Structure formats: structure tokens, C-alpha cells
Amino acid sequence: MKVNTGHLTYCTNIHPGKNWDDDFKALQENFPVIKQSVSPNGPLGLGLRLSNISSLELIKEDALAEFKQWLKENAAYVFTMNGFPYGEFHRTVVKEDVHTPDWTTDARREYTIRLFNILQSLLPEGMNGGISTSPLSYRHWFKTADDFAQAKRTATLNVIAVIKELIRISEQTGKIMHLDLEPEPDGILETGREFIDWFENDLLPLGIPAIESSFNVAGIEAESLIKKHLCLCYDVCHFAIGYEAHDEVLKELEAKGIKVGKIQISAALKANLDKSEADREIIKNSFQTFNEPTYLHQVVALKKDGGLIRYSDLTPALEDFENQEATQWRAHFHVPISIKEIGLLQSTQDDITTVLELQKNAPFTDHLEVETYTWEVLPEQLKLPIAQSISNELNWVIKTNV
Template identity: 30%
Template sequence: MRFLHPGGSIVHLAYCTNVHSAEDLPGIHAQLSGFCARVRSLLGVPRLGVGLWLPAGAARALLDDPQELVRLRAALDSHGLEVVTLNGFPYRGFQQEVVKHRVYSPDWSSPERLRYTLDLAAILAALLPDDVTEGSISTLPLAWRTEGAPTALLKPLVEGLREVRSRTGRTIRVAFEPEPGCIIETTAQAAELLPRDELLGVCLDACHLAVGFEGLDFGDLPIVKLQASCALETPPGAQRALGAYDEARFLHQTRCASGYADDLGEALARLPYGERWRTHFHMPLHAAPPPPLTTTAGYLGELLRTVLAAPLTRHIEVETYTWSVLPEPDVTGGIAAELDWMRRELAVLGLKEL
């Protein structure tokens, strides 16, 4: 979906397909013809943006056989779909029964991560619509917290992105996504650790930033992409209501004014119940959980107003990947409702749907 910003630029809205389980190309094609096509139909739009997640094996298969890349581009066109951004954070197995810390492996200390990201850059350059010259790839915030920051591979990353631009005429930018518990937790740490280069920047995940209680002054930090997401918020004394959300698949970092825990079970065991908690559990944008729990939708609205004032980015991706572990999942209908909520929010900010 495309929107005309009052300043004249085009803002792209997509939803991320990492919510769907697929590890190979037949699975990717099934997503497009199934989930993505149905979401587009529910929204009643001629063209739907999708933020593709391509596991490493599927990405390599696309480059090993150029005809597979041609077929993927044709499938996107035939279903009324377009791709300007990829989610390159998970490497593989994102919808396995247990993901947790595995999502950070391989990290940016590994040549595998570099190769995967440059594979995605080459693929995205081929998938971009004919009238779009710039794409984005979001990636992990270097690594889960370790001794030191693995930044040595960022120089060859930039060199590889420049080679893609020289060869294809398309500019692909990589966005590092701050997340609690990682080497880059905050945008301030991103500004400190990332080299300043036009091809690198950050992906602002609204859920992650809300869990960190982060302010909205990003200085001159390049914002390549914004992920529209809401965290789970718990008012003081209501923590027992979190029991339905303490699940085994994903990591749910939790923070309050006086403490932090790497996962929700740990938080329930030791953080003070008398404070407001925010939990890294991506909640639907359009609907609040049963009370007394709420979400950080208000923070997302403030973030959208801040980032889209200029705009500071032209790529927005709805990323609620937790439908499979929500108490009452409705994946297709829920995704369509989230995108409808987003386009109404963008309209309020003065953007016109094209």
C-alpha cells in the first residue's frame, strides 16, 4: 500500500510475513497465494505491500536458480503484491515450537550473517517494483549481549551493498533494530556503535522502543524503516493477568521502572508487582487485550507522528508475528484489521492513500 505524504514523497506500508511458517520456496509461494492474497482481498486494495521474510535456505535457492527469482517476481505481480522491504532478522526457523534466543543466531560476528544479508540485498534489488529504486532490510542489533560489539563485518557489508547498487542501479539499505537485552538496546547505542554510512541506519520497532521506555528524540540517526508494533502493558498490581502470555516460543523481555528481566516467566518471579510493566509481546495494533491489560498503542501513535512529520523514513512494516501464540488467533482477519487501523492513522497524519 502506498501513501502520498504532504511533502510529496511516497510512503510504503507493508505487513511482515514472518508471522507465517515457511522454510522453502514452495512455502513462500503458498503464503503469497494464500494469506497475502486474502489479506489484500479483505482490504479491498489493488496492491498490497508485503515485507517478505525469506529464511536463509530459501534466499540461497533464489540466487542459485535465477528462474526461481523470476517466478517469485511474477507471483508477486499476479497476486497484486509488491515488496520494498525484507525482514532479515530471523535466519531460519522463526515459527518453530521454541525460538527464544535462537533468533539471534547467527549474529553479526558470523560470516553466515553477512552472506545472508547480502543475499537478501541482491534478491530485493530484483524484486523492487519498476518505479522504486530504494529498498530496505531490517536486521538484528548486532547480537544478544556479549563481551564487546561485533562490528568488523559492517565494512564488508557496506562494500557489498555498494556492489549491488553499482550492478543493479537499486539502493538497498540495511537497518539495525534496537532490542532489549541486545548489544544495541537503544537508538543512542545505535548512534554510538554503527558506522555513519548512507547505506546503514536503524529500524525503529515501536514495541522494542516502548519496552525500553525510550524517548522520541533520535537526533540525526538515519531511520531506514519503522516497524509498527505494540508492546503488552500491565498496570501496577495486575501482573497475574499475564499468565496467558507466558509461553514457550518467543522471548518476552520485560521492563519496569526499577528492573528488567529477559523473559516474562523471570519477570513474574522477581520484578515488583507494584509498578507498571511493559513486555516484549507484539500485540495487535487495532485491539486491546482483555482488561486490566493494555498495549502501547499510544506510544506507537506518538512515534508515527514524530517519524512521519518530515518523513524520516518511507518504509513502514506492520510486524505482529505472535498471532500463533495469542489466546484467540485470527491471523488473516487480524492482519487485515491491523493494516486498516494503520491506514486510518496515516490518514489522520495527512497522508493520502494511492
């Protein structure tokens, strides 16, 4: 739906499904309920998530035609997609395999191009479209500095191949679409700093000559095309986990002409650890209730000296809970954004409020997507029916007057 600063939607990765038939049935069941609650008198957007299997099924002409007709009949539209998880995303162990196949592979490149071909068919006239994707790969798969550097280079070249395809589509159709890289803990790119450094030190040096050669343009135009078609996905949860200063990151992006493709509106778990021994035990046990086996739940601890301790998941973090250097924990678990207090734990809802206020004062993207995908693995006291949960999330954002 159109709000003051852009188009607001939710990511359909909250719906479990193994194929397009499952995905479509979930939309048919839940979307009308959500729309009636959130946008009864106007169109409502969808942040479409498709697995590789679903994308192969939806790209067929008959399936696309049926879906487009359903969108029309239900006053729905697709302007953004989530191309991060390639395979199954629910009811199986995902963990670090959420990055599989990574950007070092042909499979990731071809899957992403297929998603863009679907998006260009669905994208309303006059709107730009974006697809969020993984931060190149999972850093712990690469054991040496040389392996890490080679993976980053190979991944960057595959990203450039997608940028070339987006330029061709734009020249042929006039539709502007962008790939939105999403930094997250333990990705090759896990912070705003690392994304900006990669953009300037890896993407542009490799990409500018490639675009110059392929499209017969000067270097300044090649750089402009890269910045049009490769953006940052600003997942608020991920930036909050790293204790990043949102205003500083966004100011540097603007100064360097690097665009934000979309804001993913999401909240992490956090807790201050400067508590009594009894309260610390409650905090530890509370985090334990979120230690489920499906997804990675990386933890970043803030130290007394301002430094950070990074843990690859909740299990190793809990094993080090008595570390007296840590004053606060933030954990990668997408909790409902409309909830701030969870016993002695809190959400990073304040970070969302900060980012949305920055967006309201000086809009830096027109794509806003709520991404709370953990409904099935939340502790029971936080669970609601899926349609009600999504509606609550969207209505909470609307009330912030974005």
C-alpha cells in the same frame, strides 16, 4: 501500498514455513484475501521474510522468475525484507537463538548479502530497498567486558562488509538499498542511545577508512555512503519497552544525519502496577497467559525513582512480581496493534500513534511495516484467522491517516 507518507506493508514472518515452497504457498493463500480487504484497487507491498533455507531456494533463477511473475499477476511488490531470524521462526523454541548466527559470523554476513541480491532483483524501479537485521548479537552470551567489546568489533566489521557490497550494487545498478539495524532488549544494541553511540563510536571510525580505501573516496564521501546504506529499523514495540522518548530519539538521529530505514509498527504489553492487591493478582495472572515457550518476552519495569529493571524473559520477571520498586511493566510480546485494552493489561498502541503522528508531520522514512508475528502463540481470545488479523492491522494504520 502507497499511503501519504510512504509505502505500507506487513511482514510475512507471521506465516509459518520451513522453506520457500511453504512460504510461497502461504502467500498464495493469504495475500489475495488481504489485498482485497486493504488495497483492492491498487498494488500492495510485501515485507518479505526469508529464512536462510528459503533464501537459498528463492535465489535460483527459475524460482525468482516464478515469484516475480506472481507478484506482477497479483499487483504485489517487495521493497523491504526482514533478515533478523535466520532459521525457523514458528513451531519451535526460538528464544535467544533468534540471534543465531549473529553478526560475529560469516554465515550472518553471507545470508544478508544473499537477501540483498534477491531484493535488488525484486525491487521496483525508482524505489529504495531495505532489510532489517539483528542488533549485532545477544548481549548475555558475552560474560566479560573484553568479550563484549570484541564481539561488537567483529560484528561491526561484518556489517561494513555488507555496506561495501551495497555500494557496489548501487554503482553497478543504480539501486539504493540499506541495512536497517533493529535495537531490541538484550541485544548488543538495545536502545536508541546505544545505536547512535555505536554508529558514531564504532561504525564510523572503522567504516570510514575501509570505504575510503575500497572505493577511493575522501572521508566525507565515505561517511555519506555509510549513512546512505546503514540505517535504523525503528521497531516501535522495542522503543516503547525501553520507555524511550520517540521525539527525542528521532530529533537526535536527524541532527546527526542518521537515517531511519523503516518503521516496524508493533505493540508491546504493559500494565500499571499501582493497583489494589486483588487487581495486582489479576495483572500477574494475565501476564502469565502470555508466558509461552517460543519467543523471548523480555520485561522492562519502571521504578519509582525513574530507573529501570530489566528481565531477560517473562519467567524471571514474574518471579520478581512483588518487587515494590516497580510501578509499571512493559513486556516484549507483539500483540495486535489494533487492540489497546486487554483486561487490566494494555498495549503500547499510544506509542504507535505518537510515532505515526511524527511521521505524518515530518516524514523520516518511506518504509512502514506492520510486524505482529505472534498469531500462533496469542491467548485464544485474541486470535483471528491470519488473513483477517493482518487486514485489521493494516486497516487500523490506514485509518490513522499516515
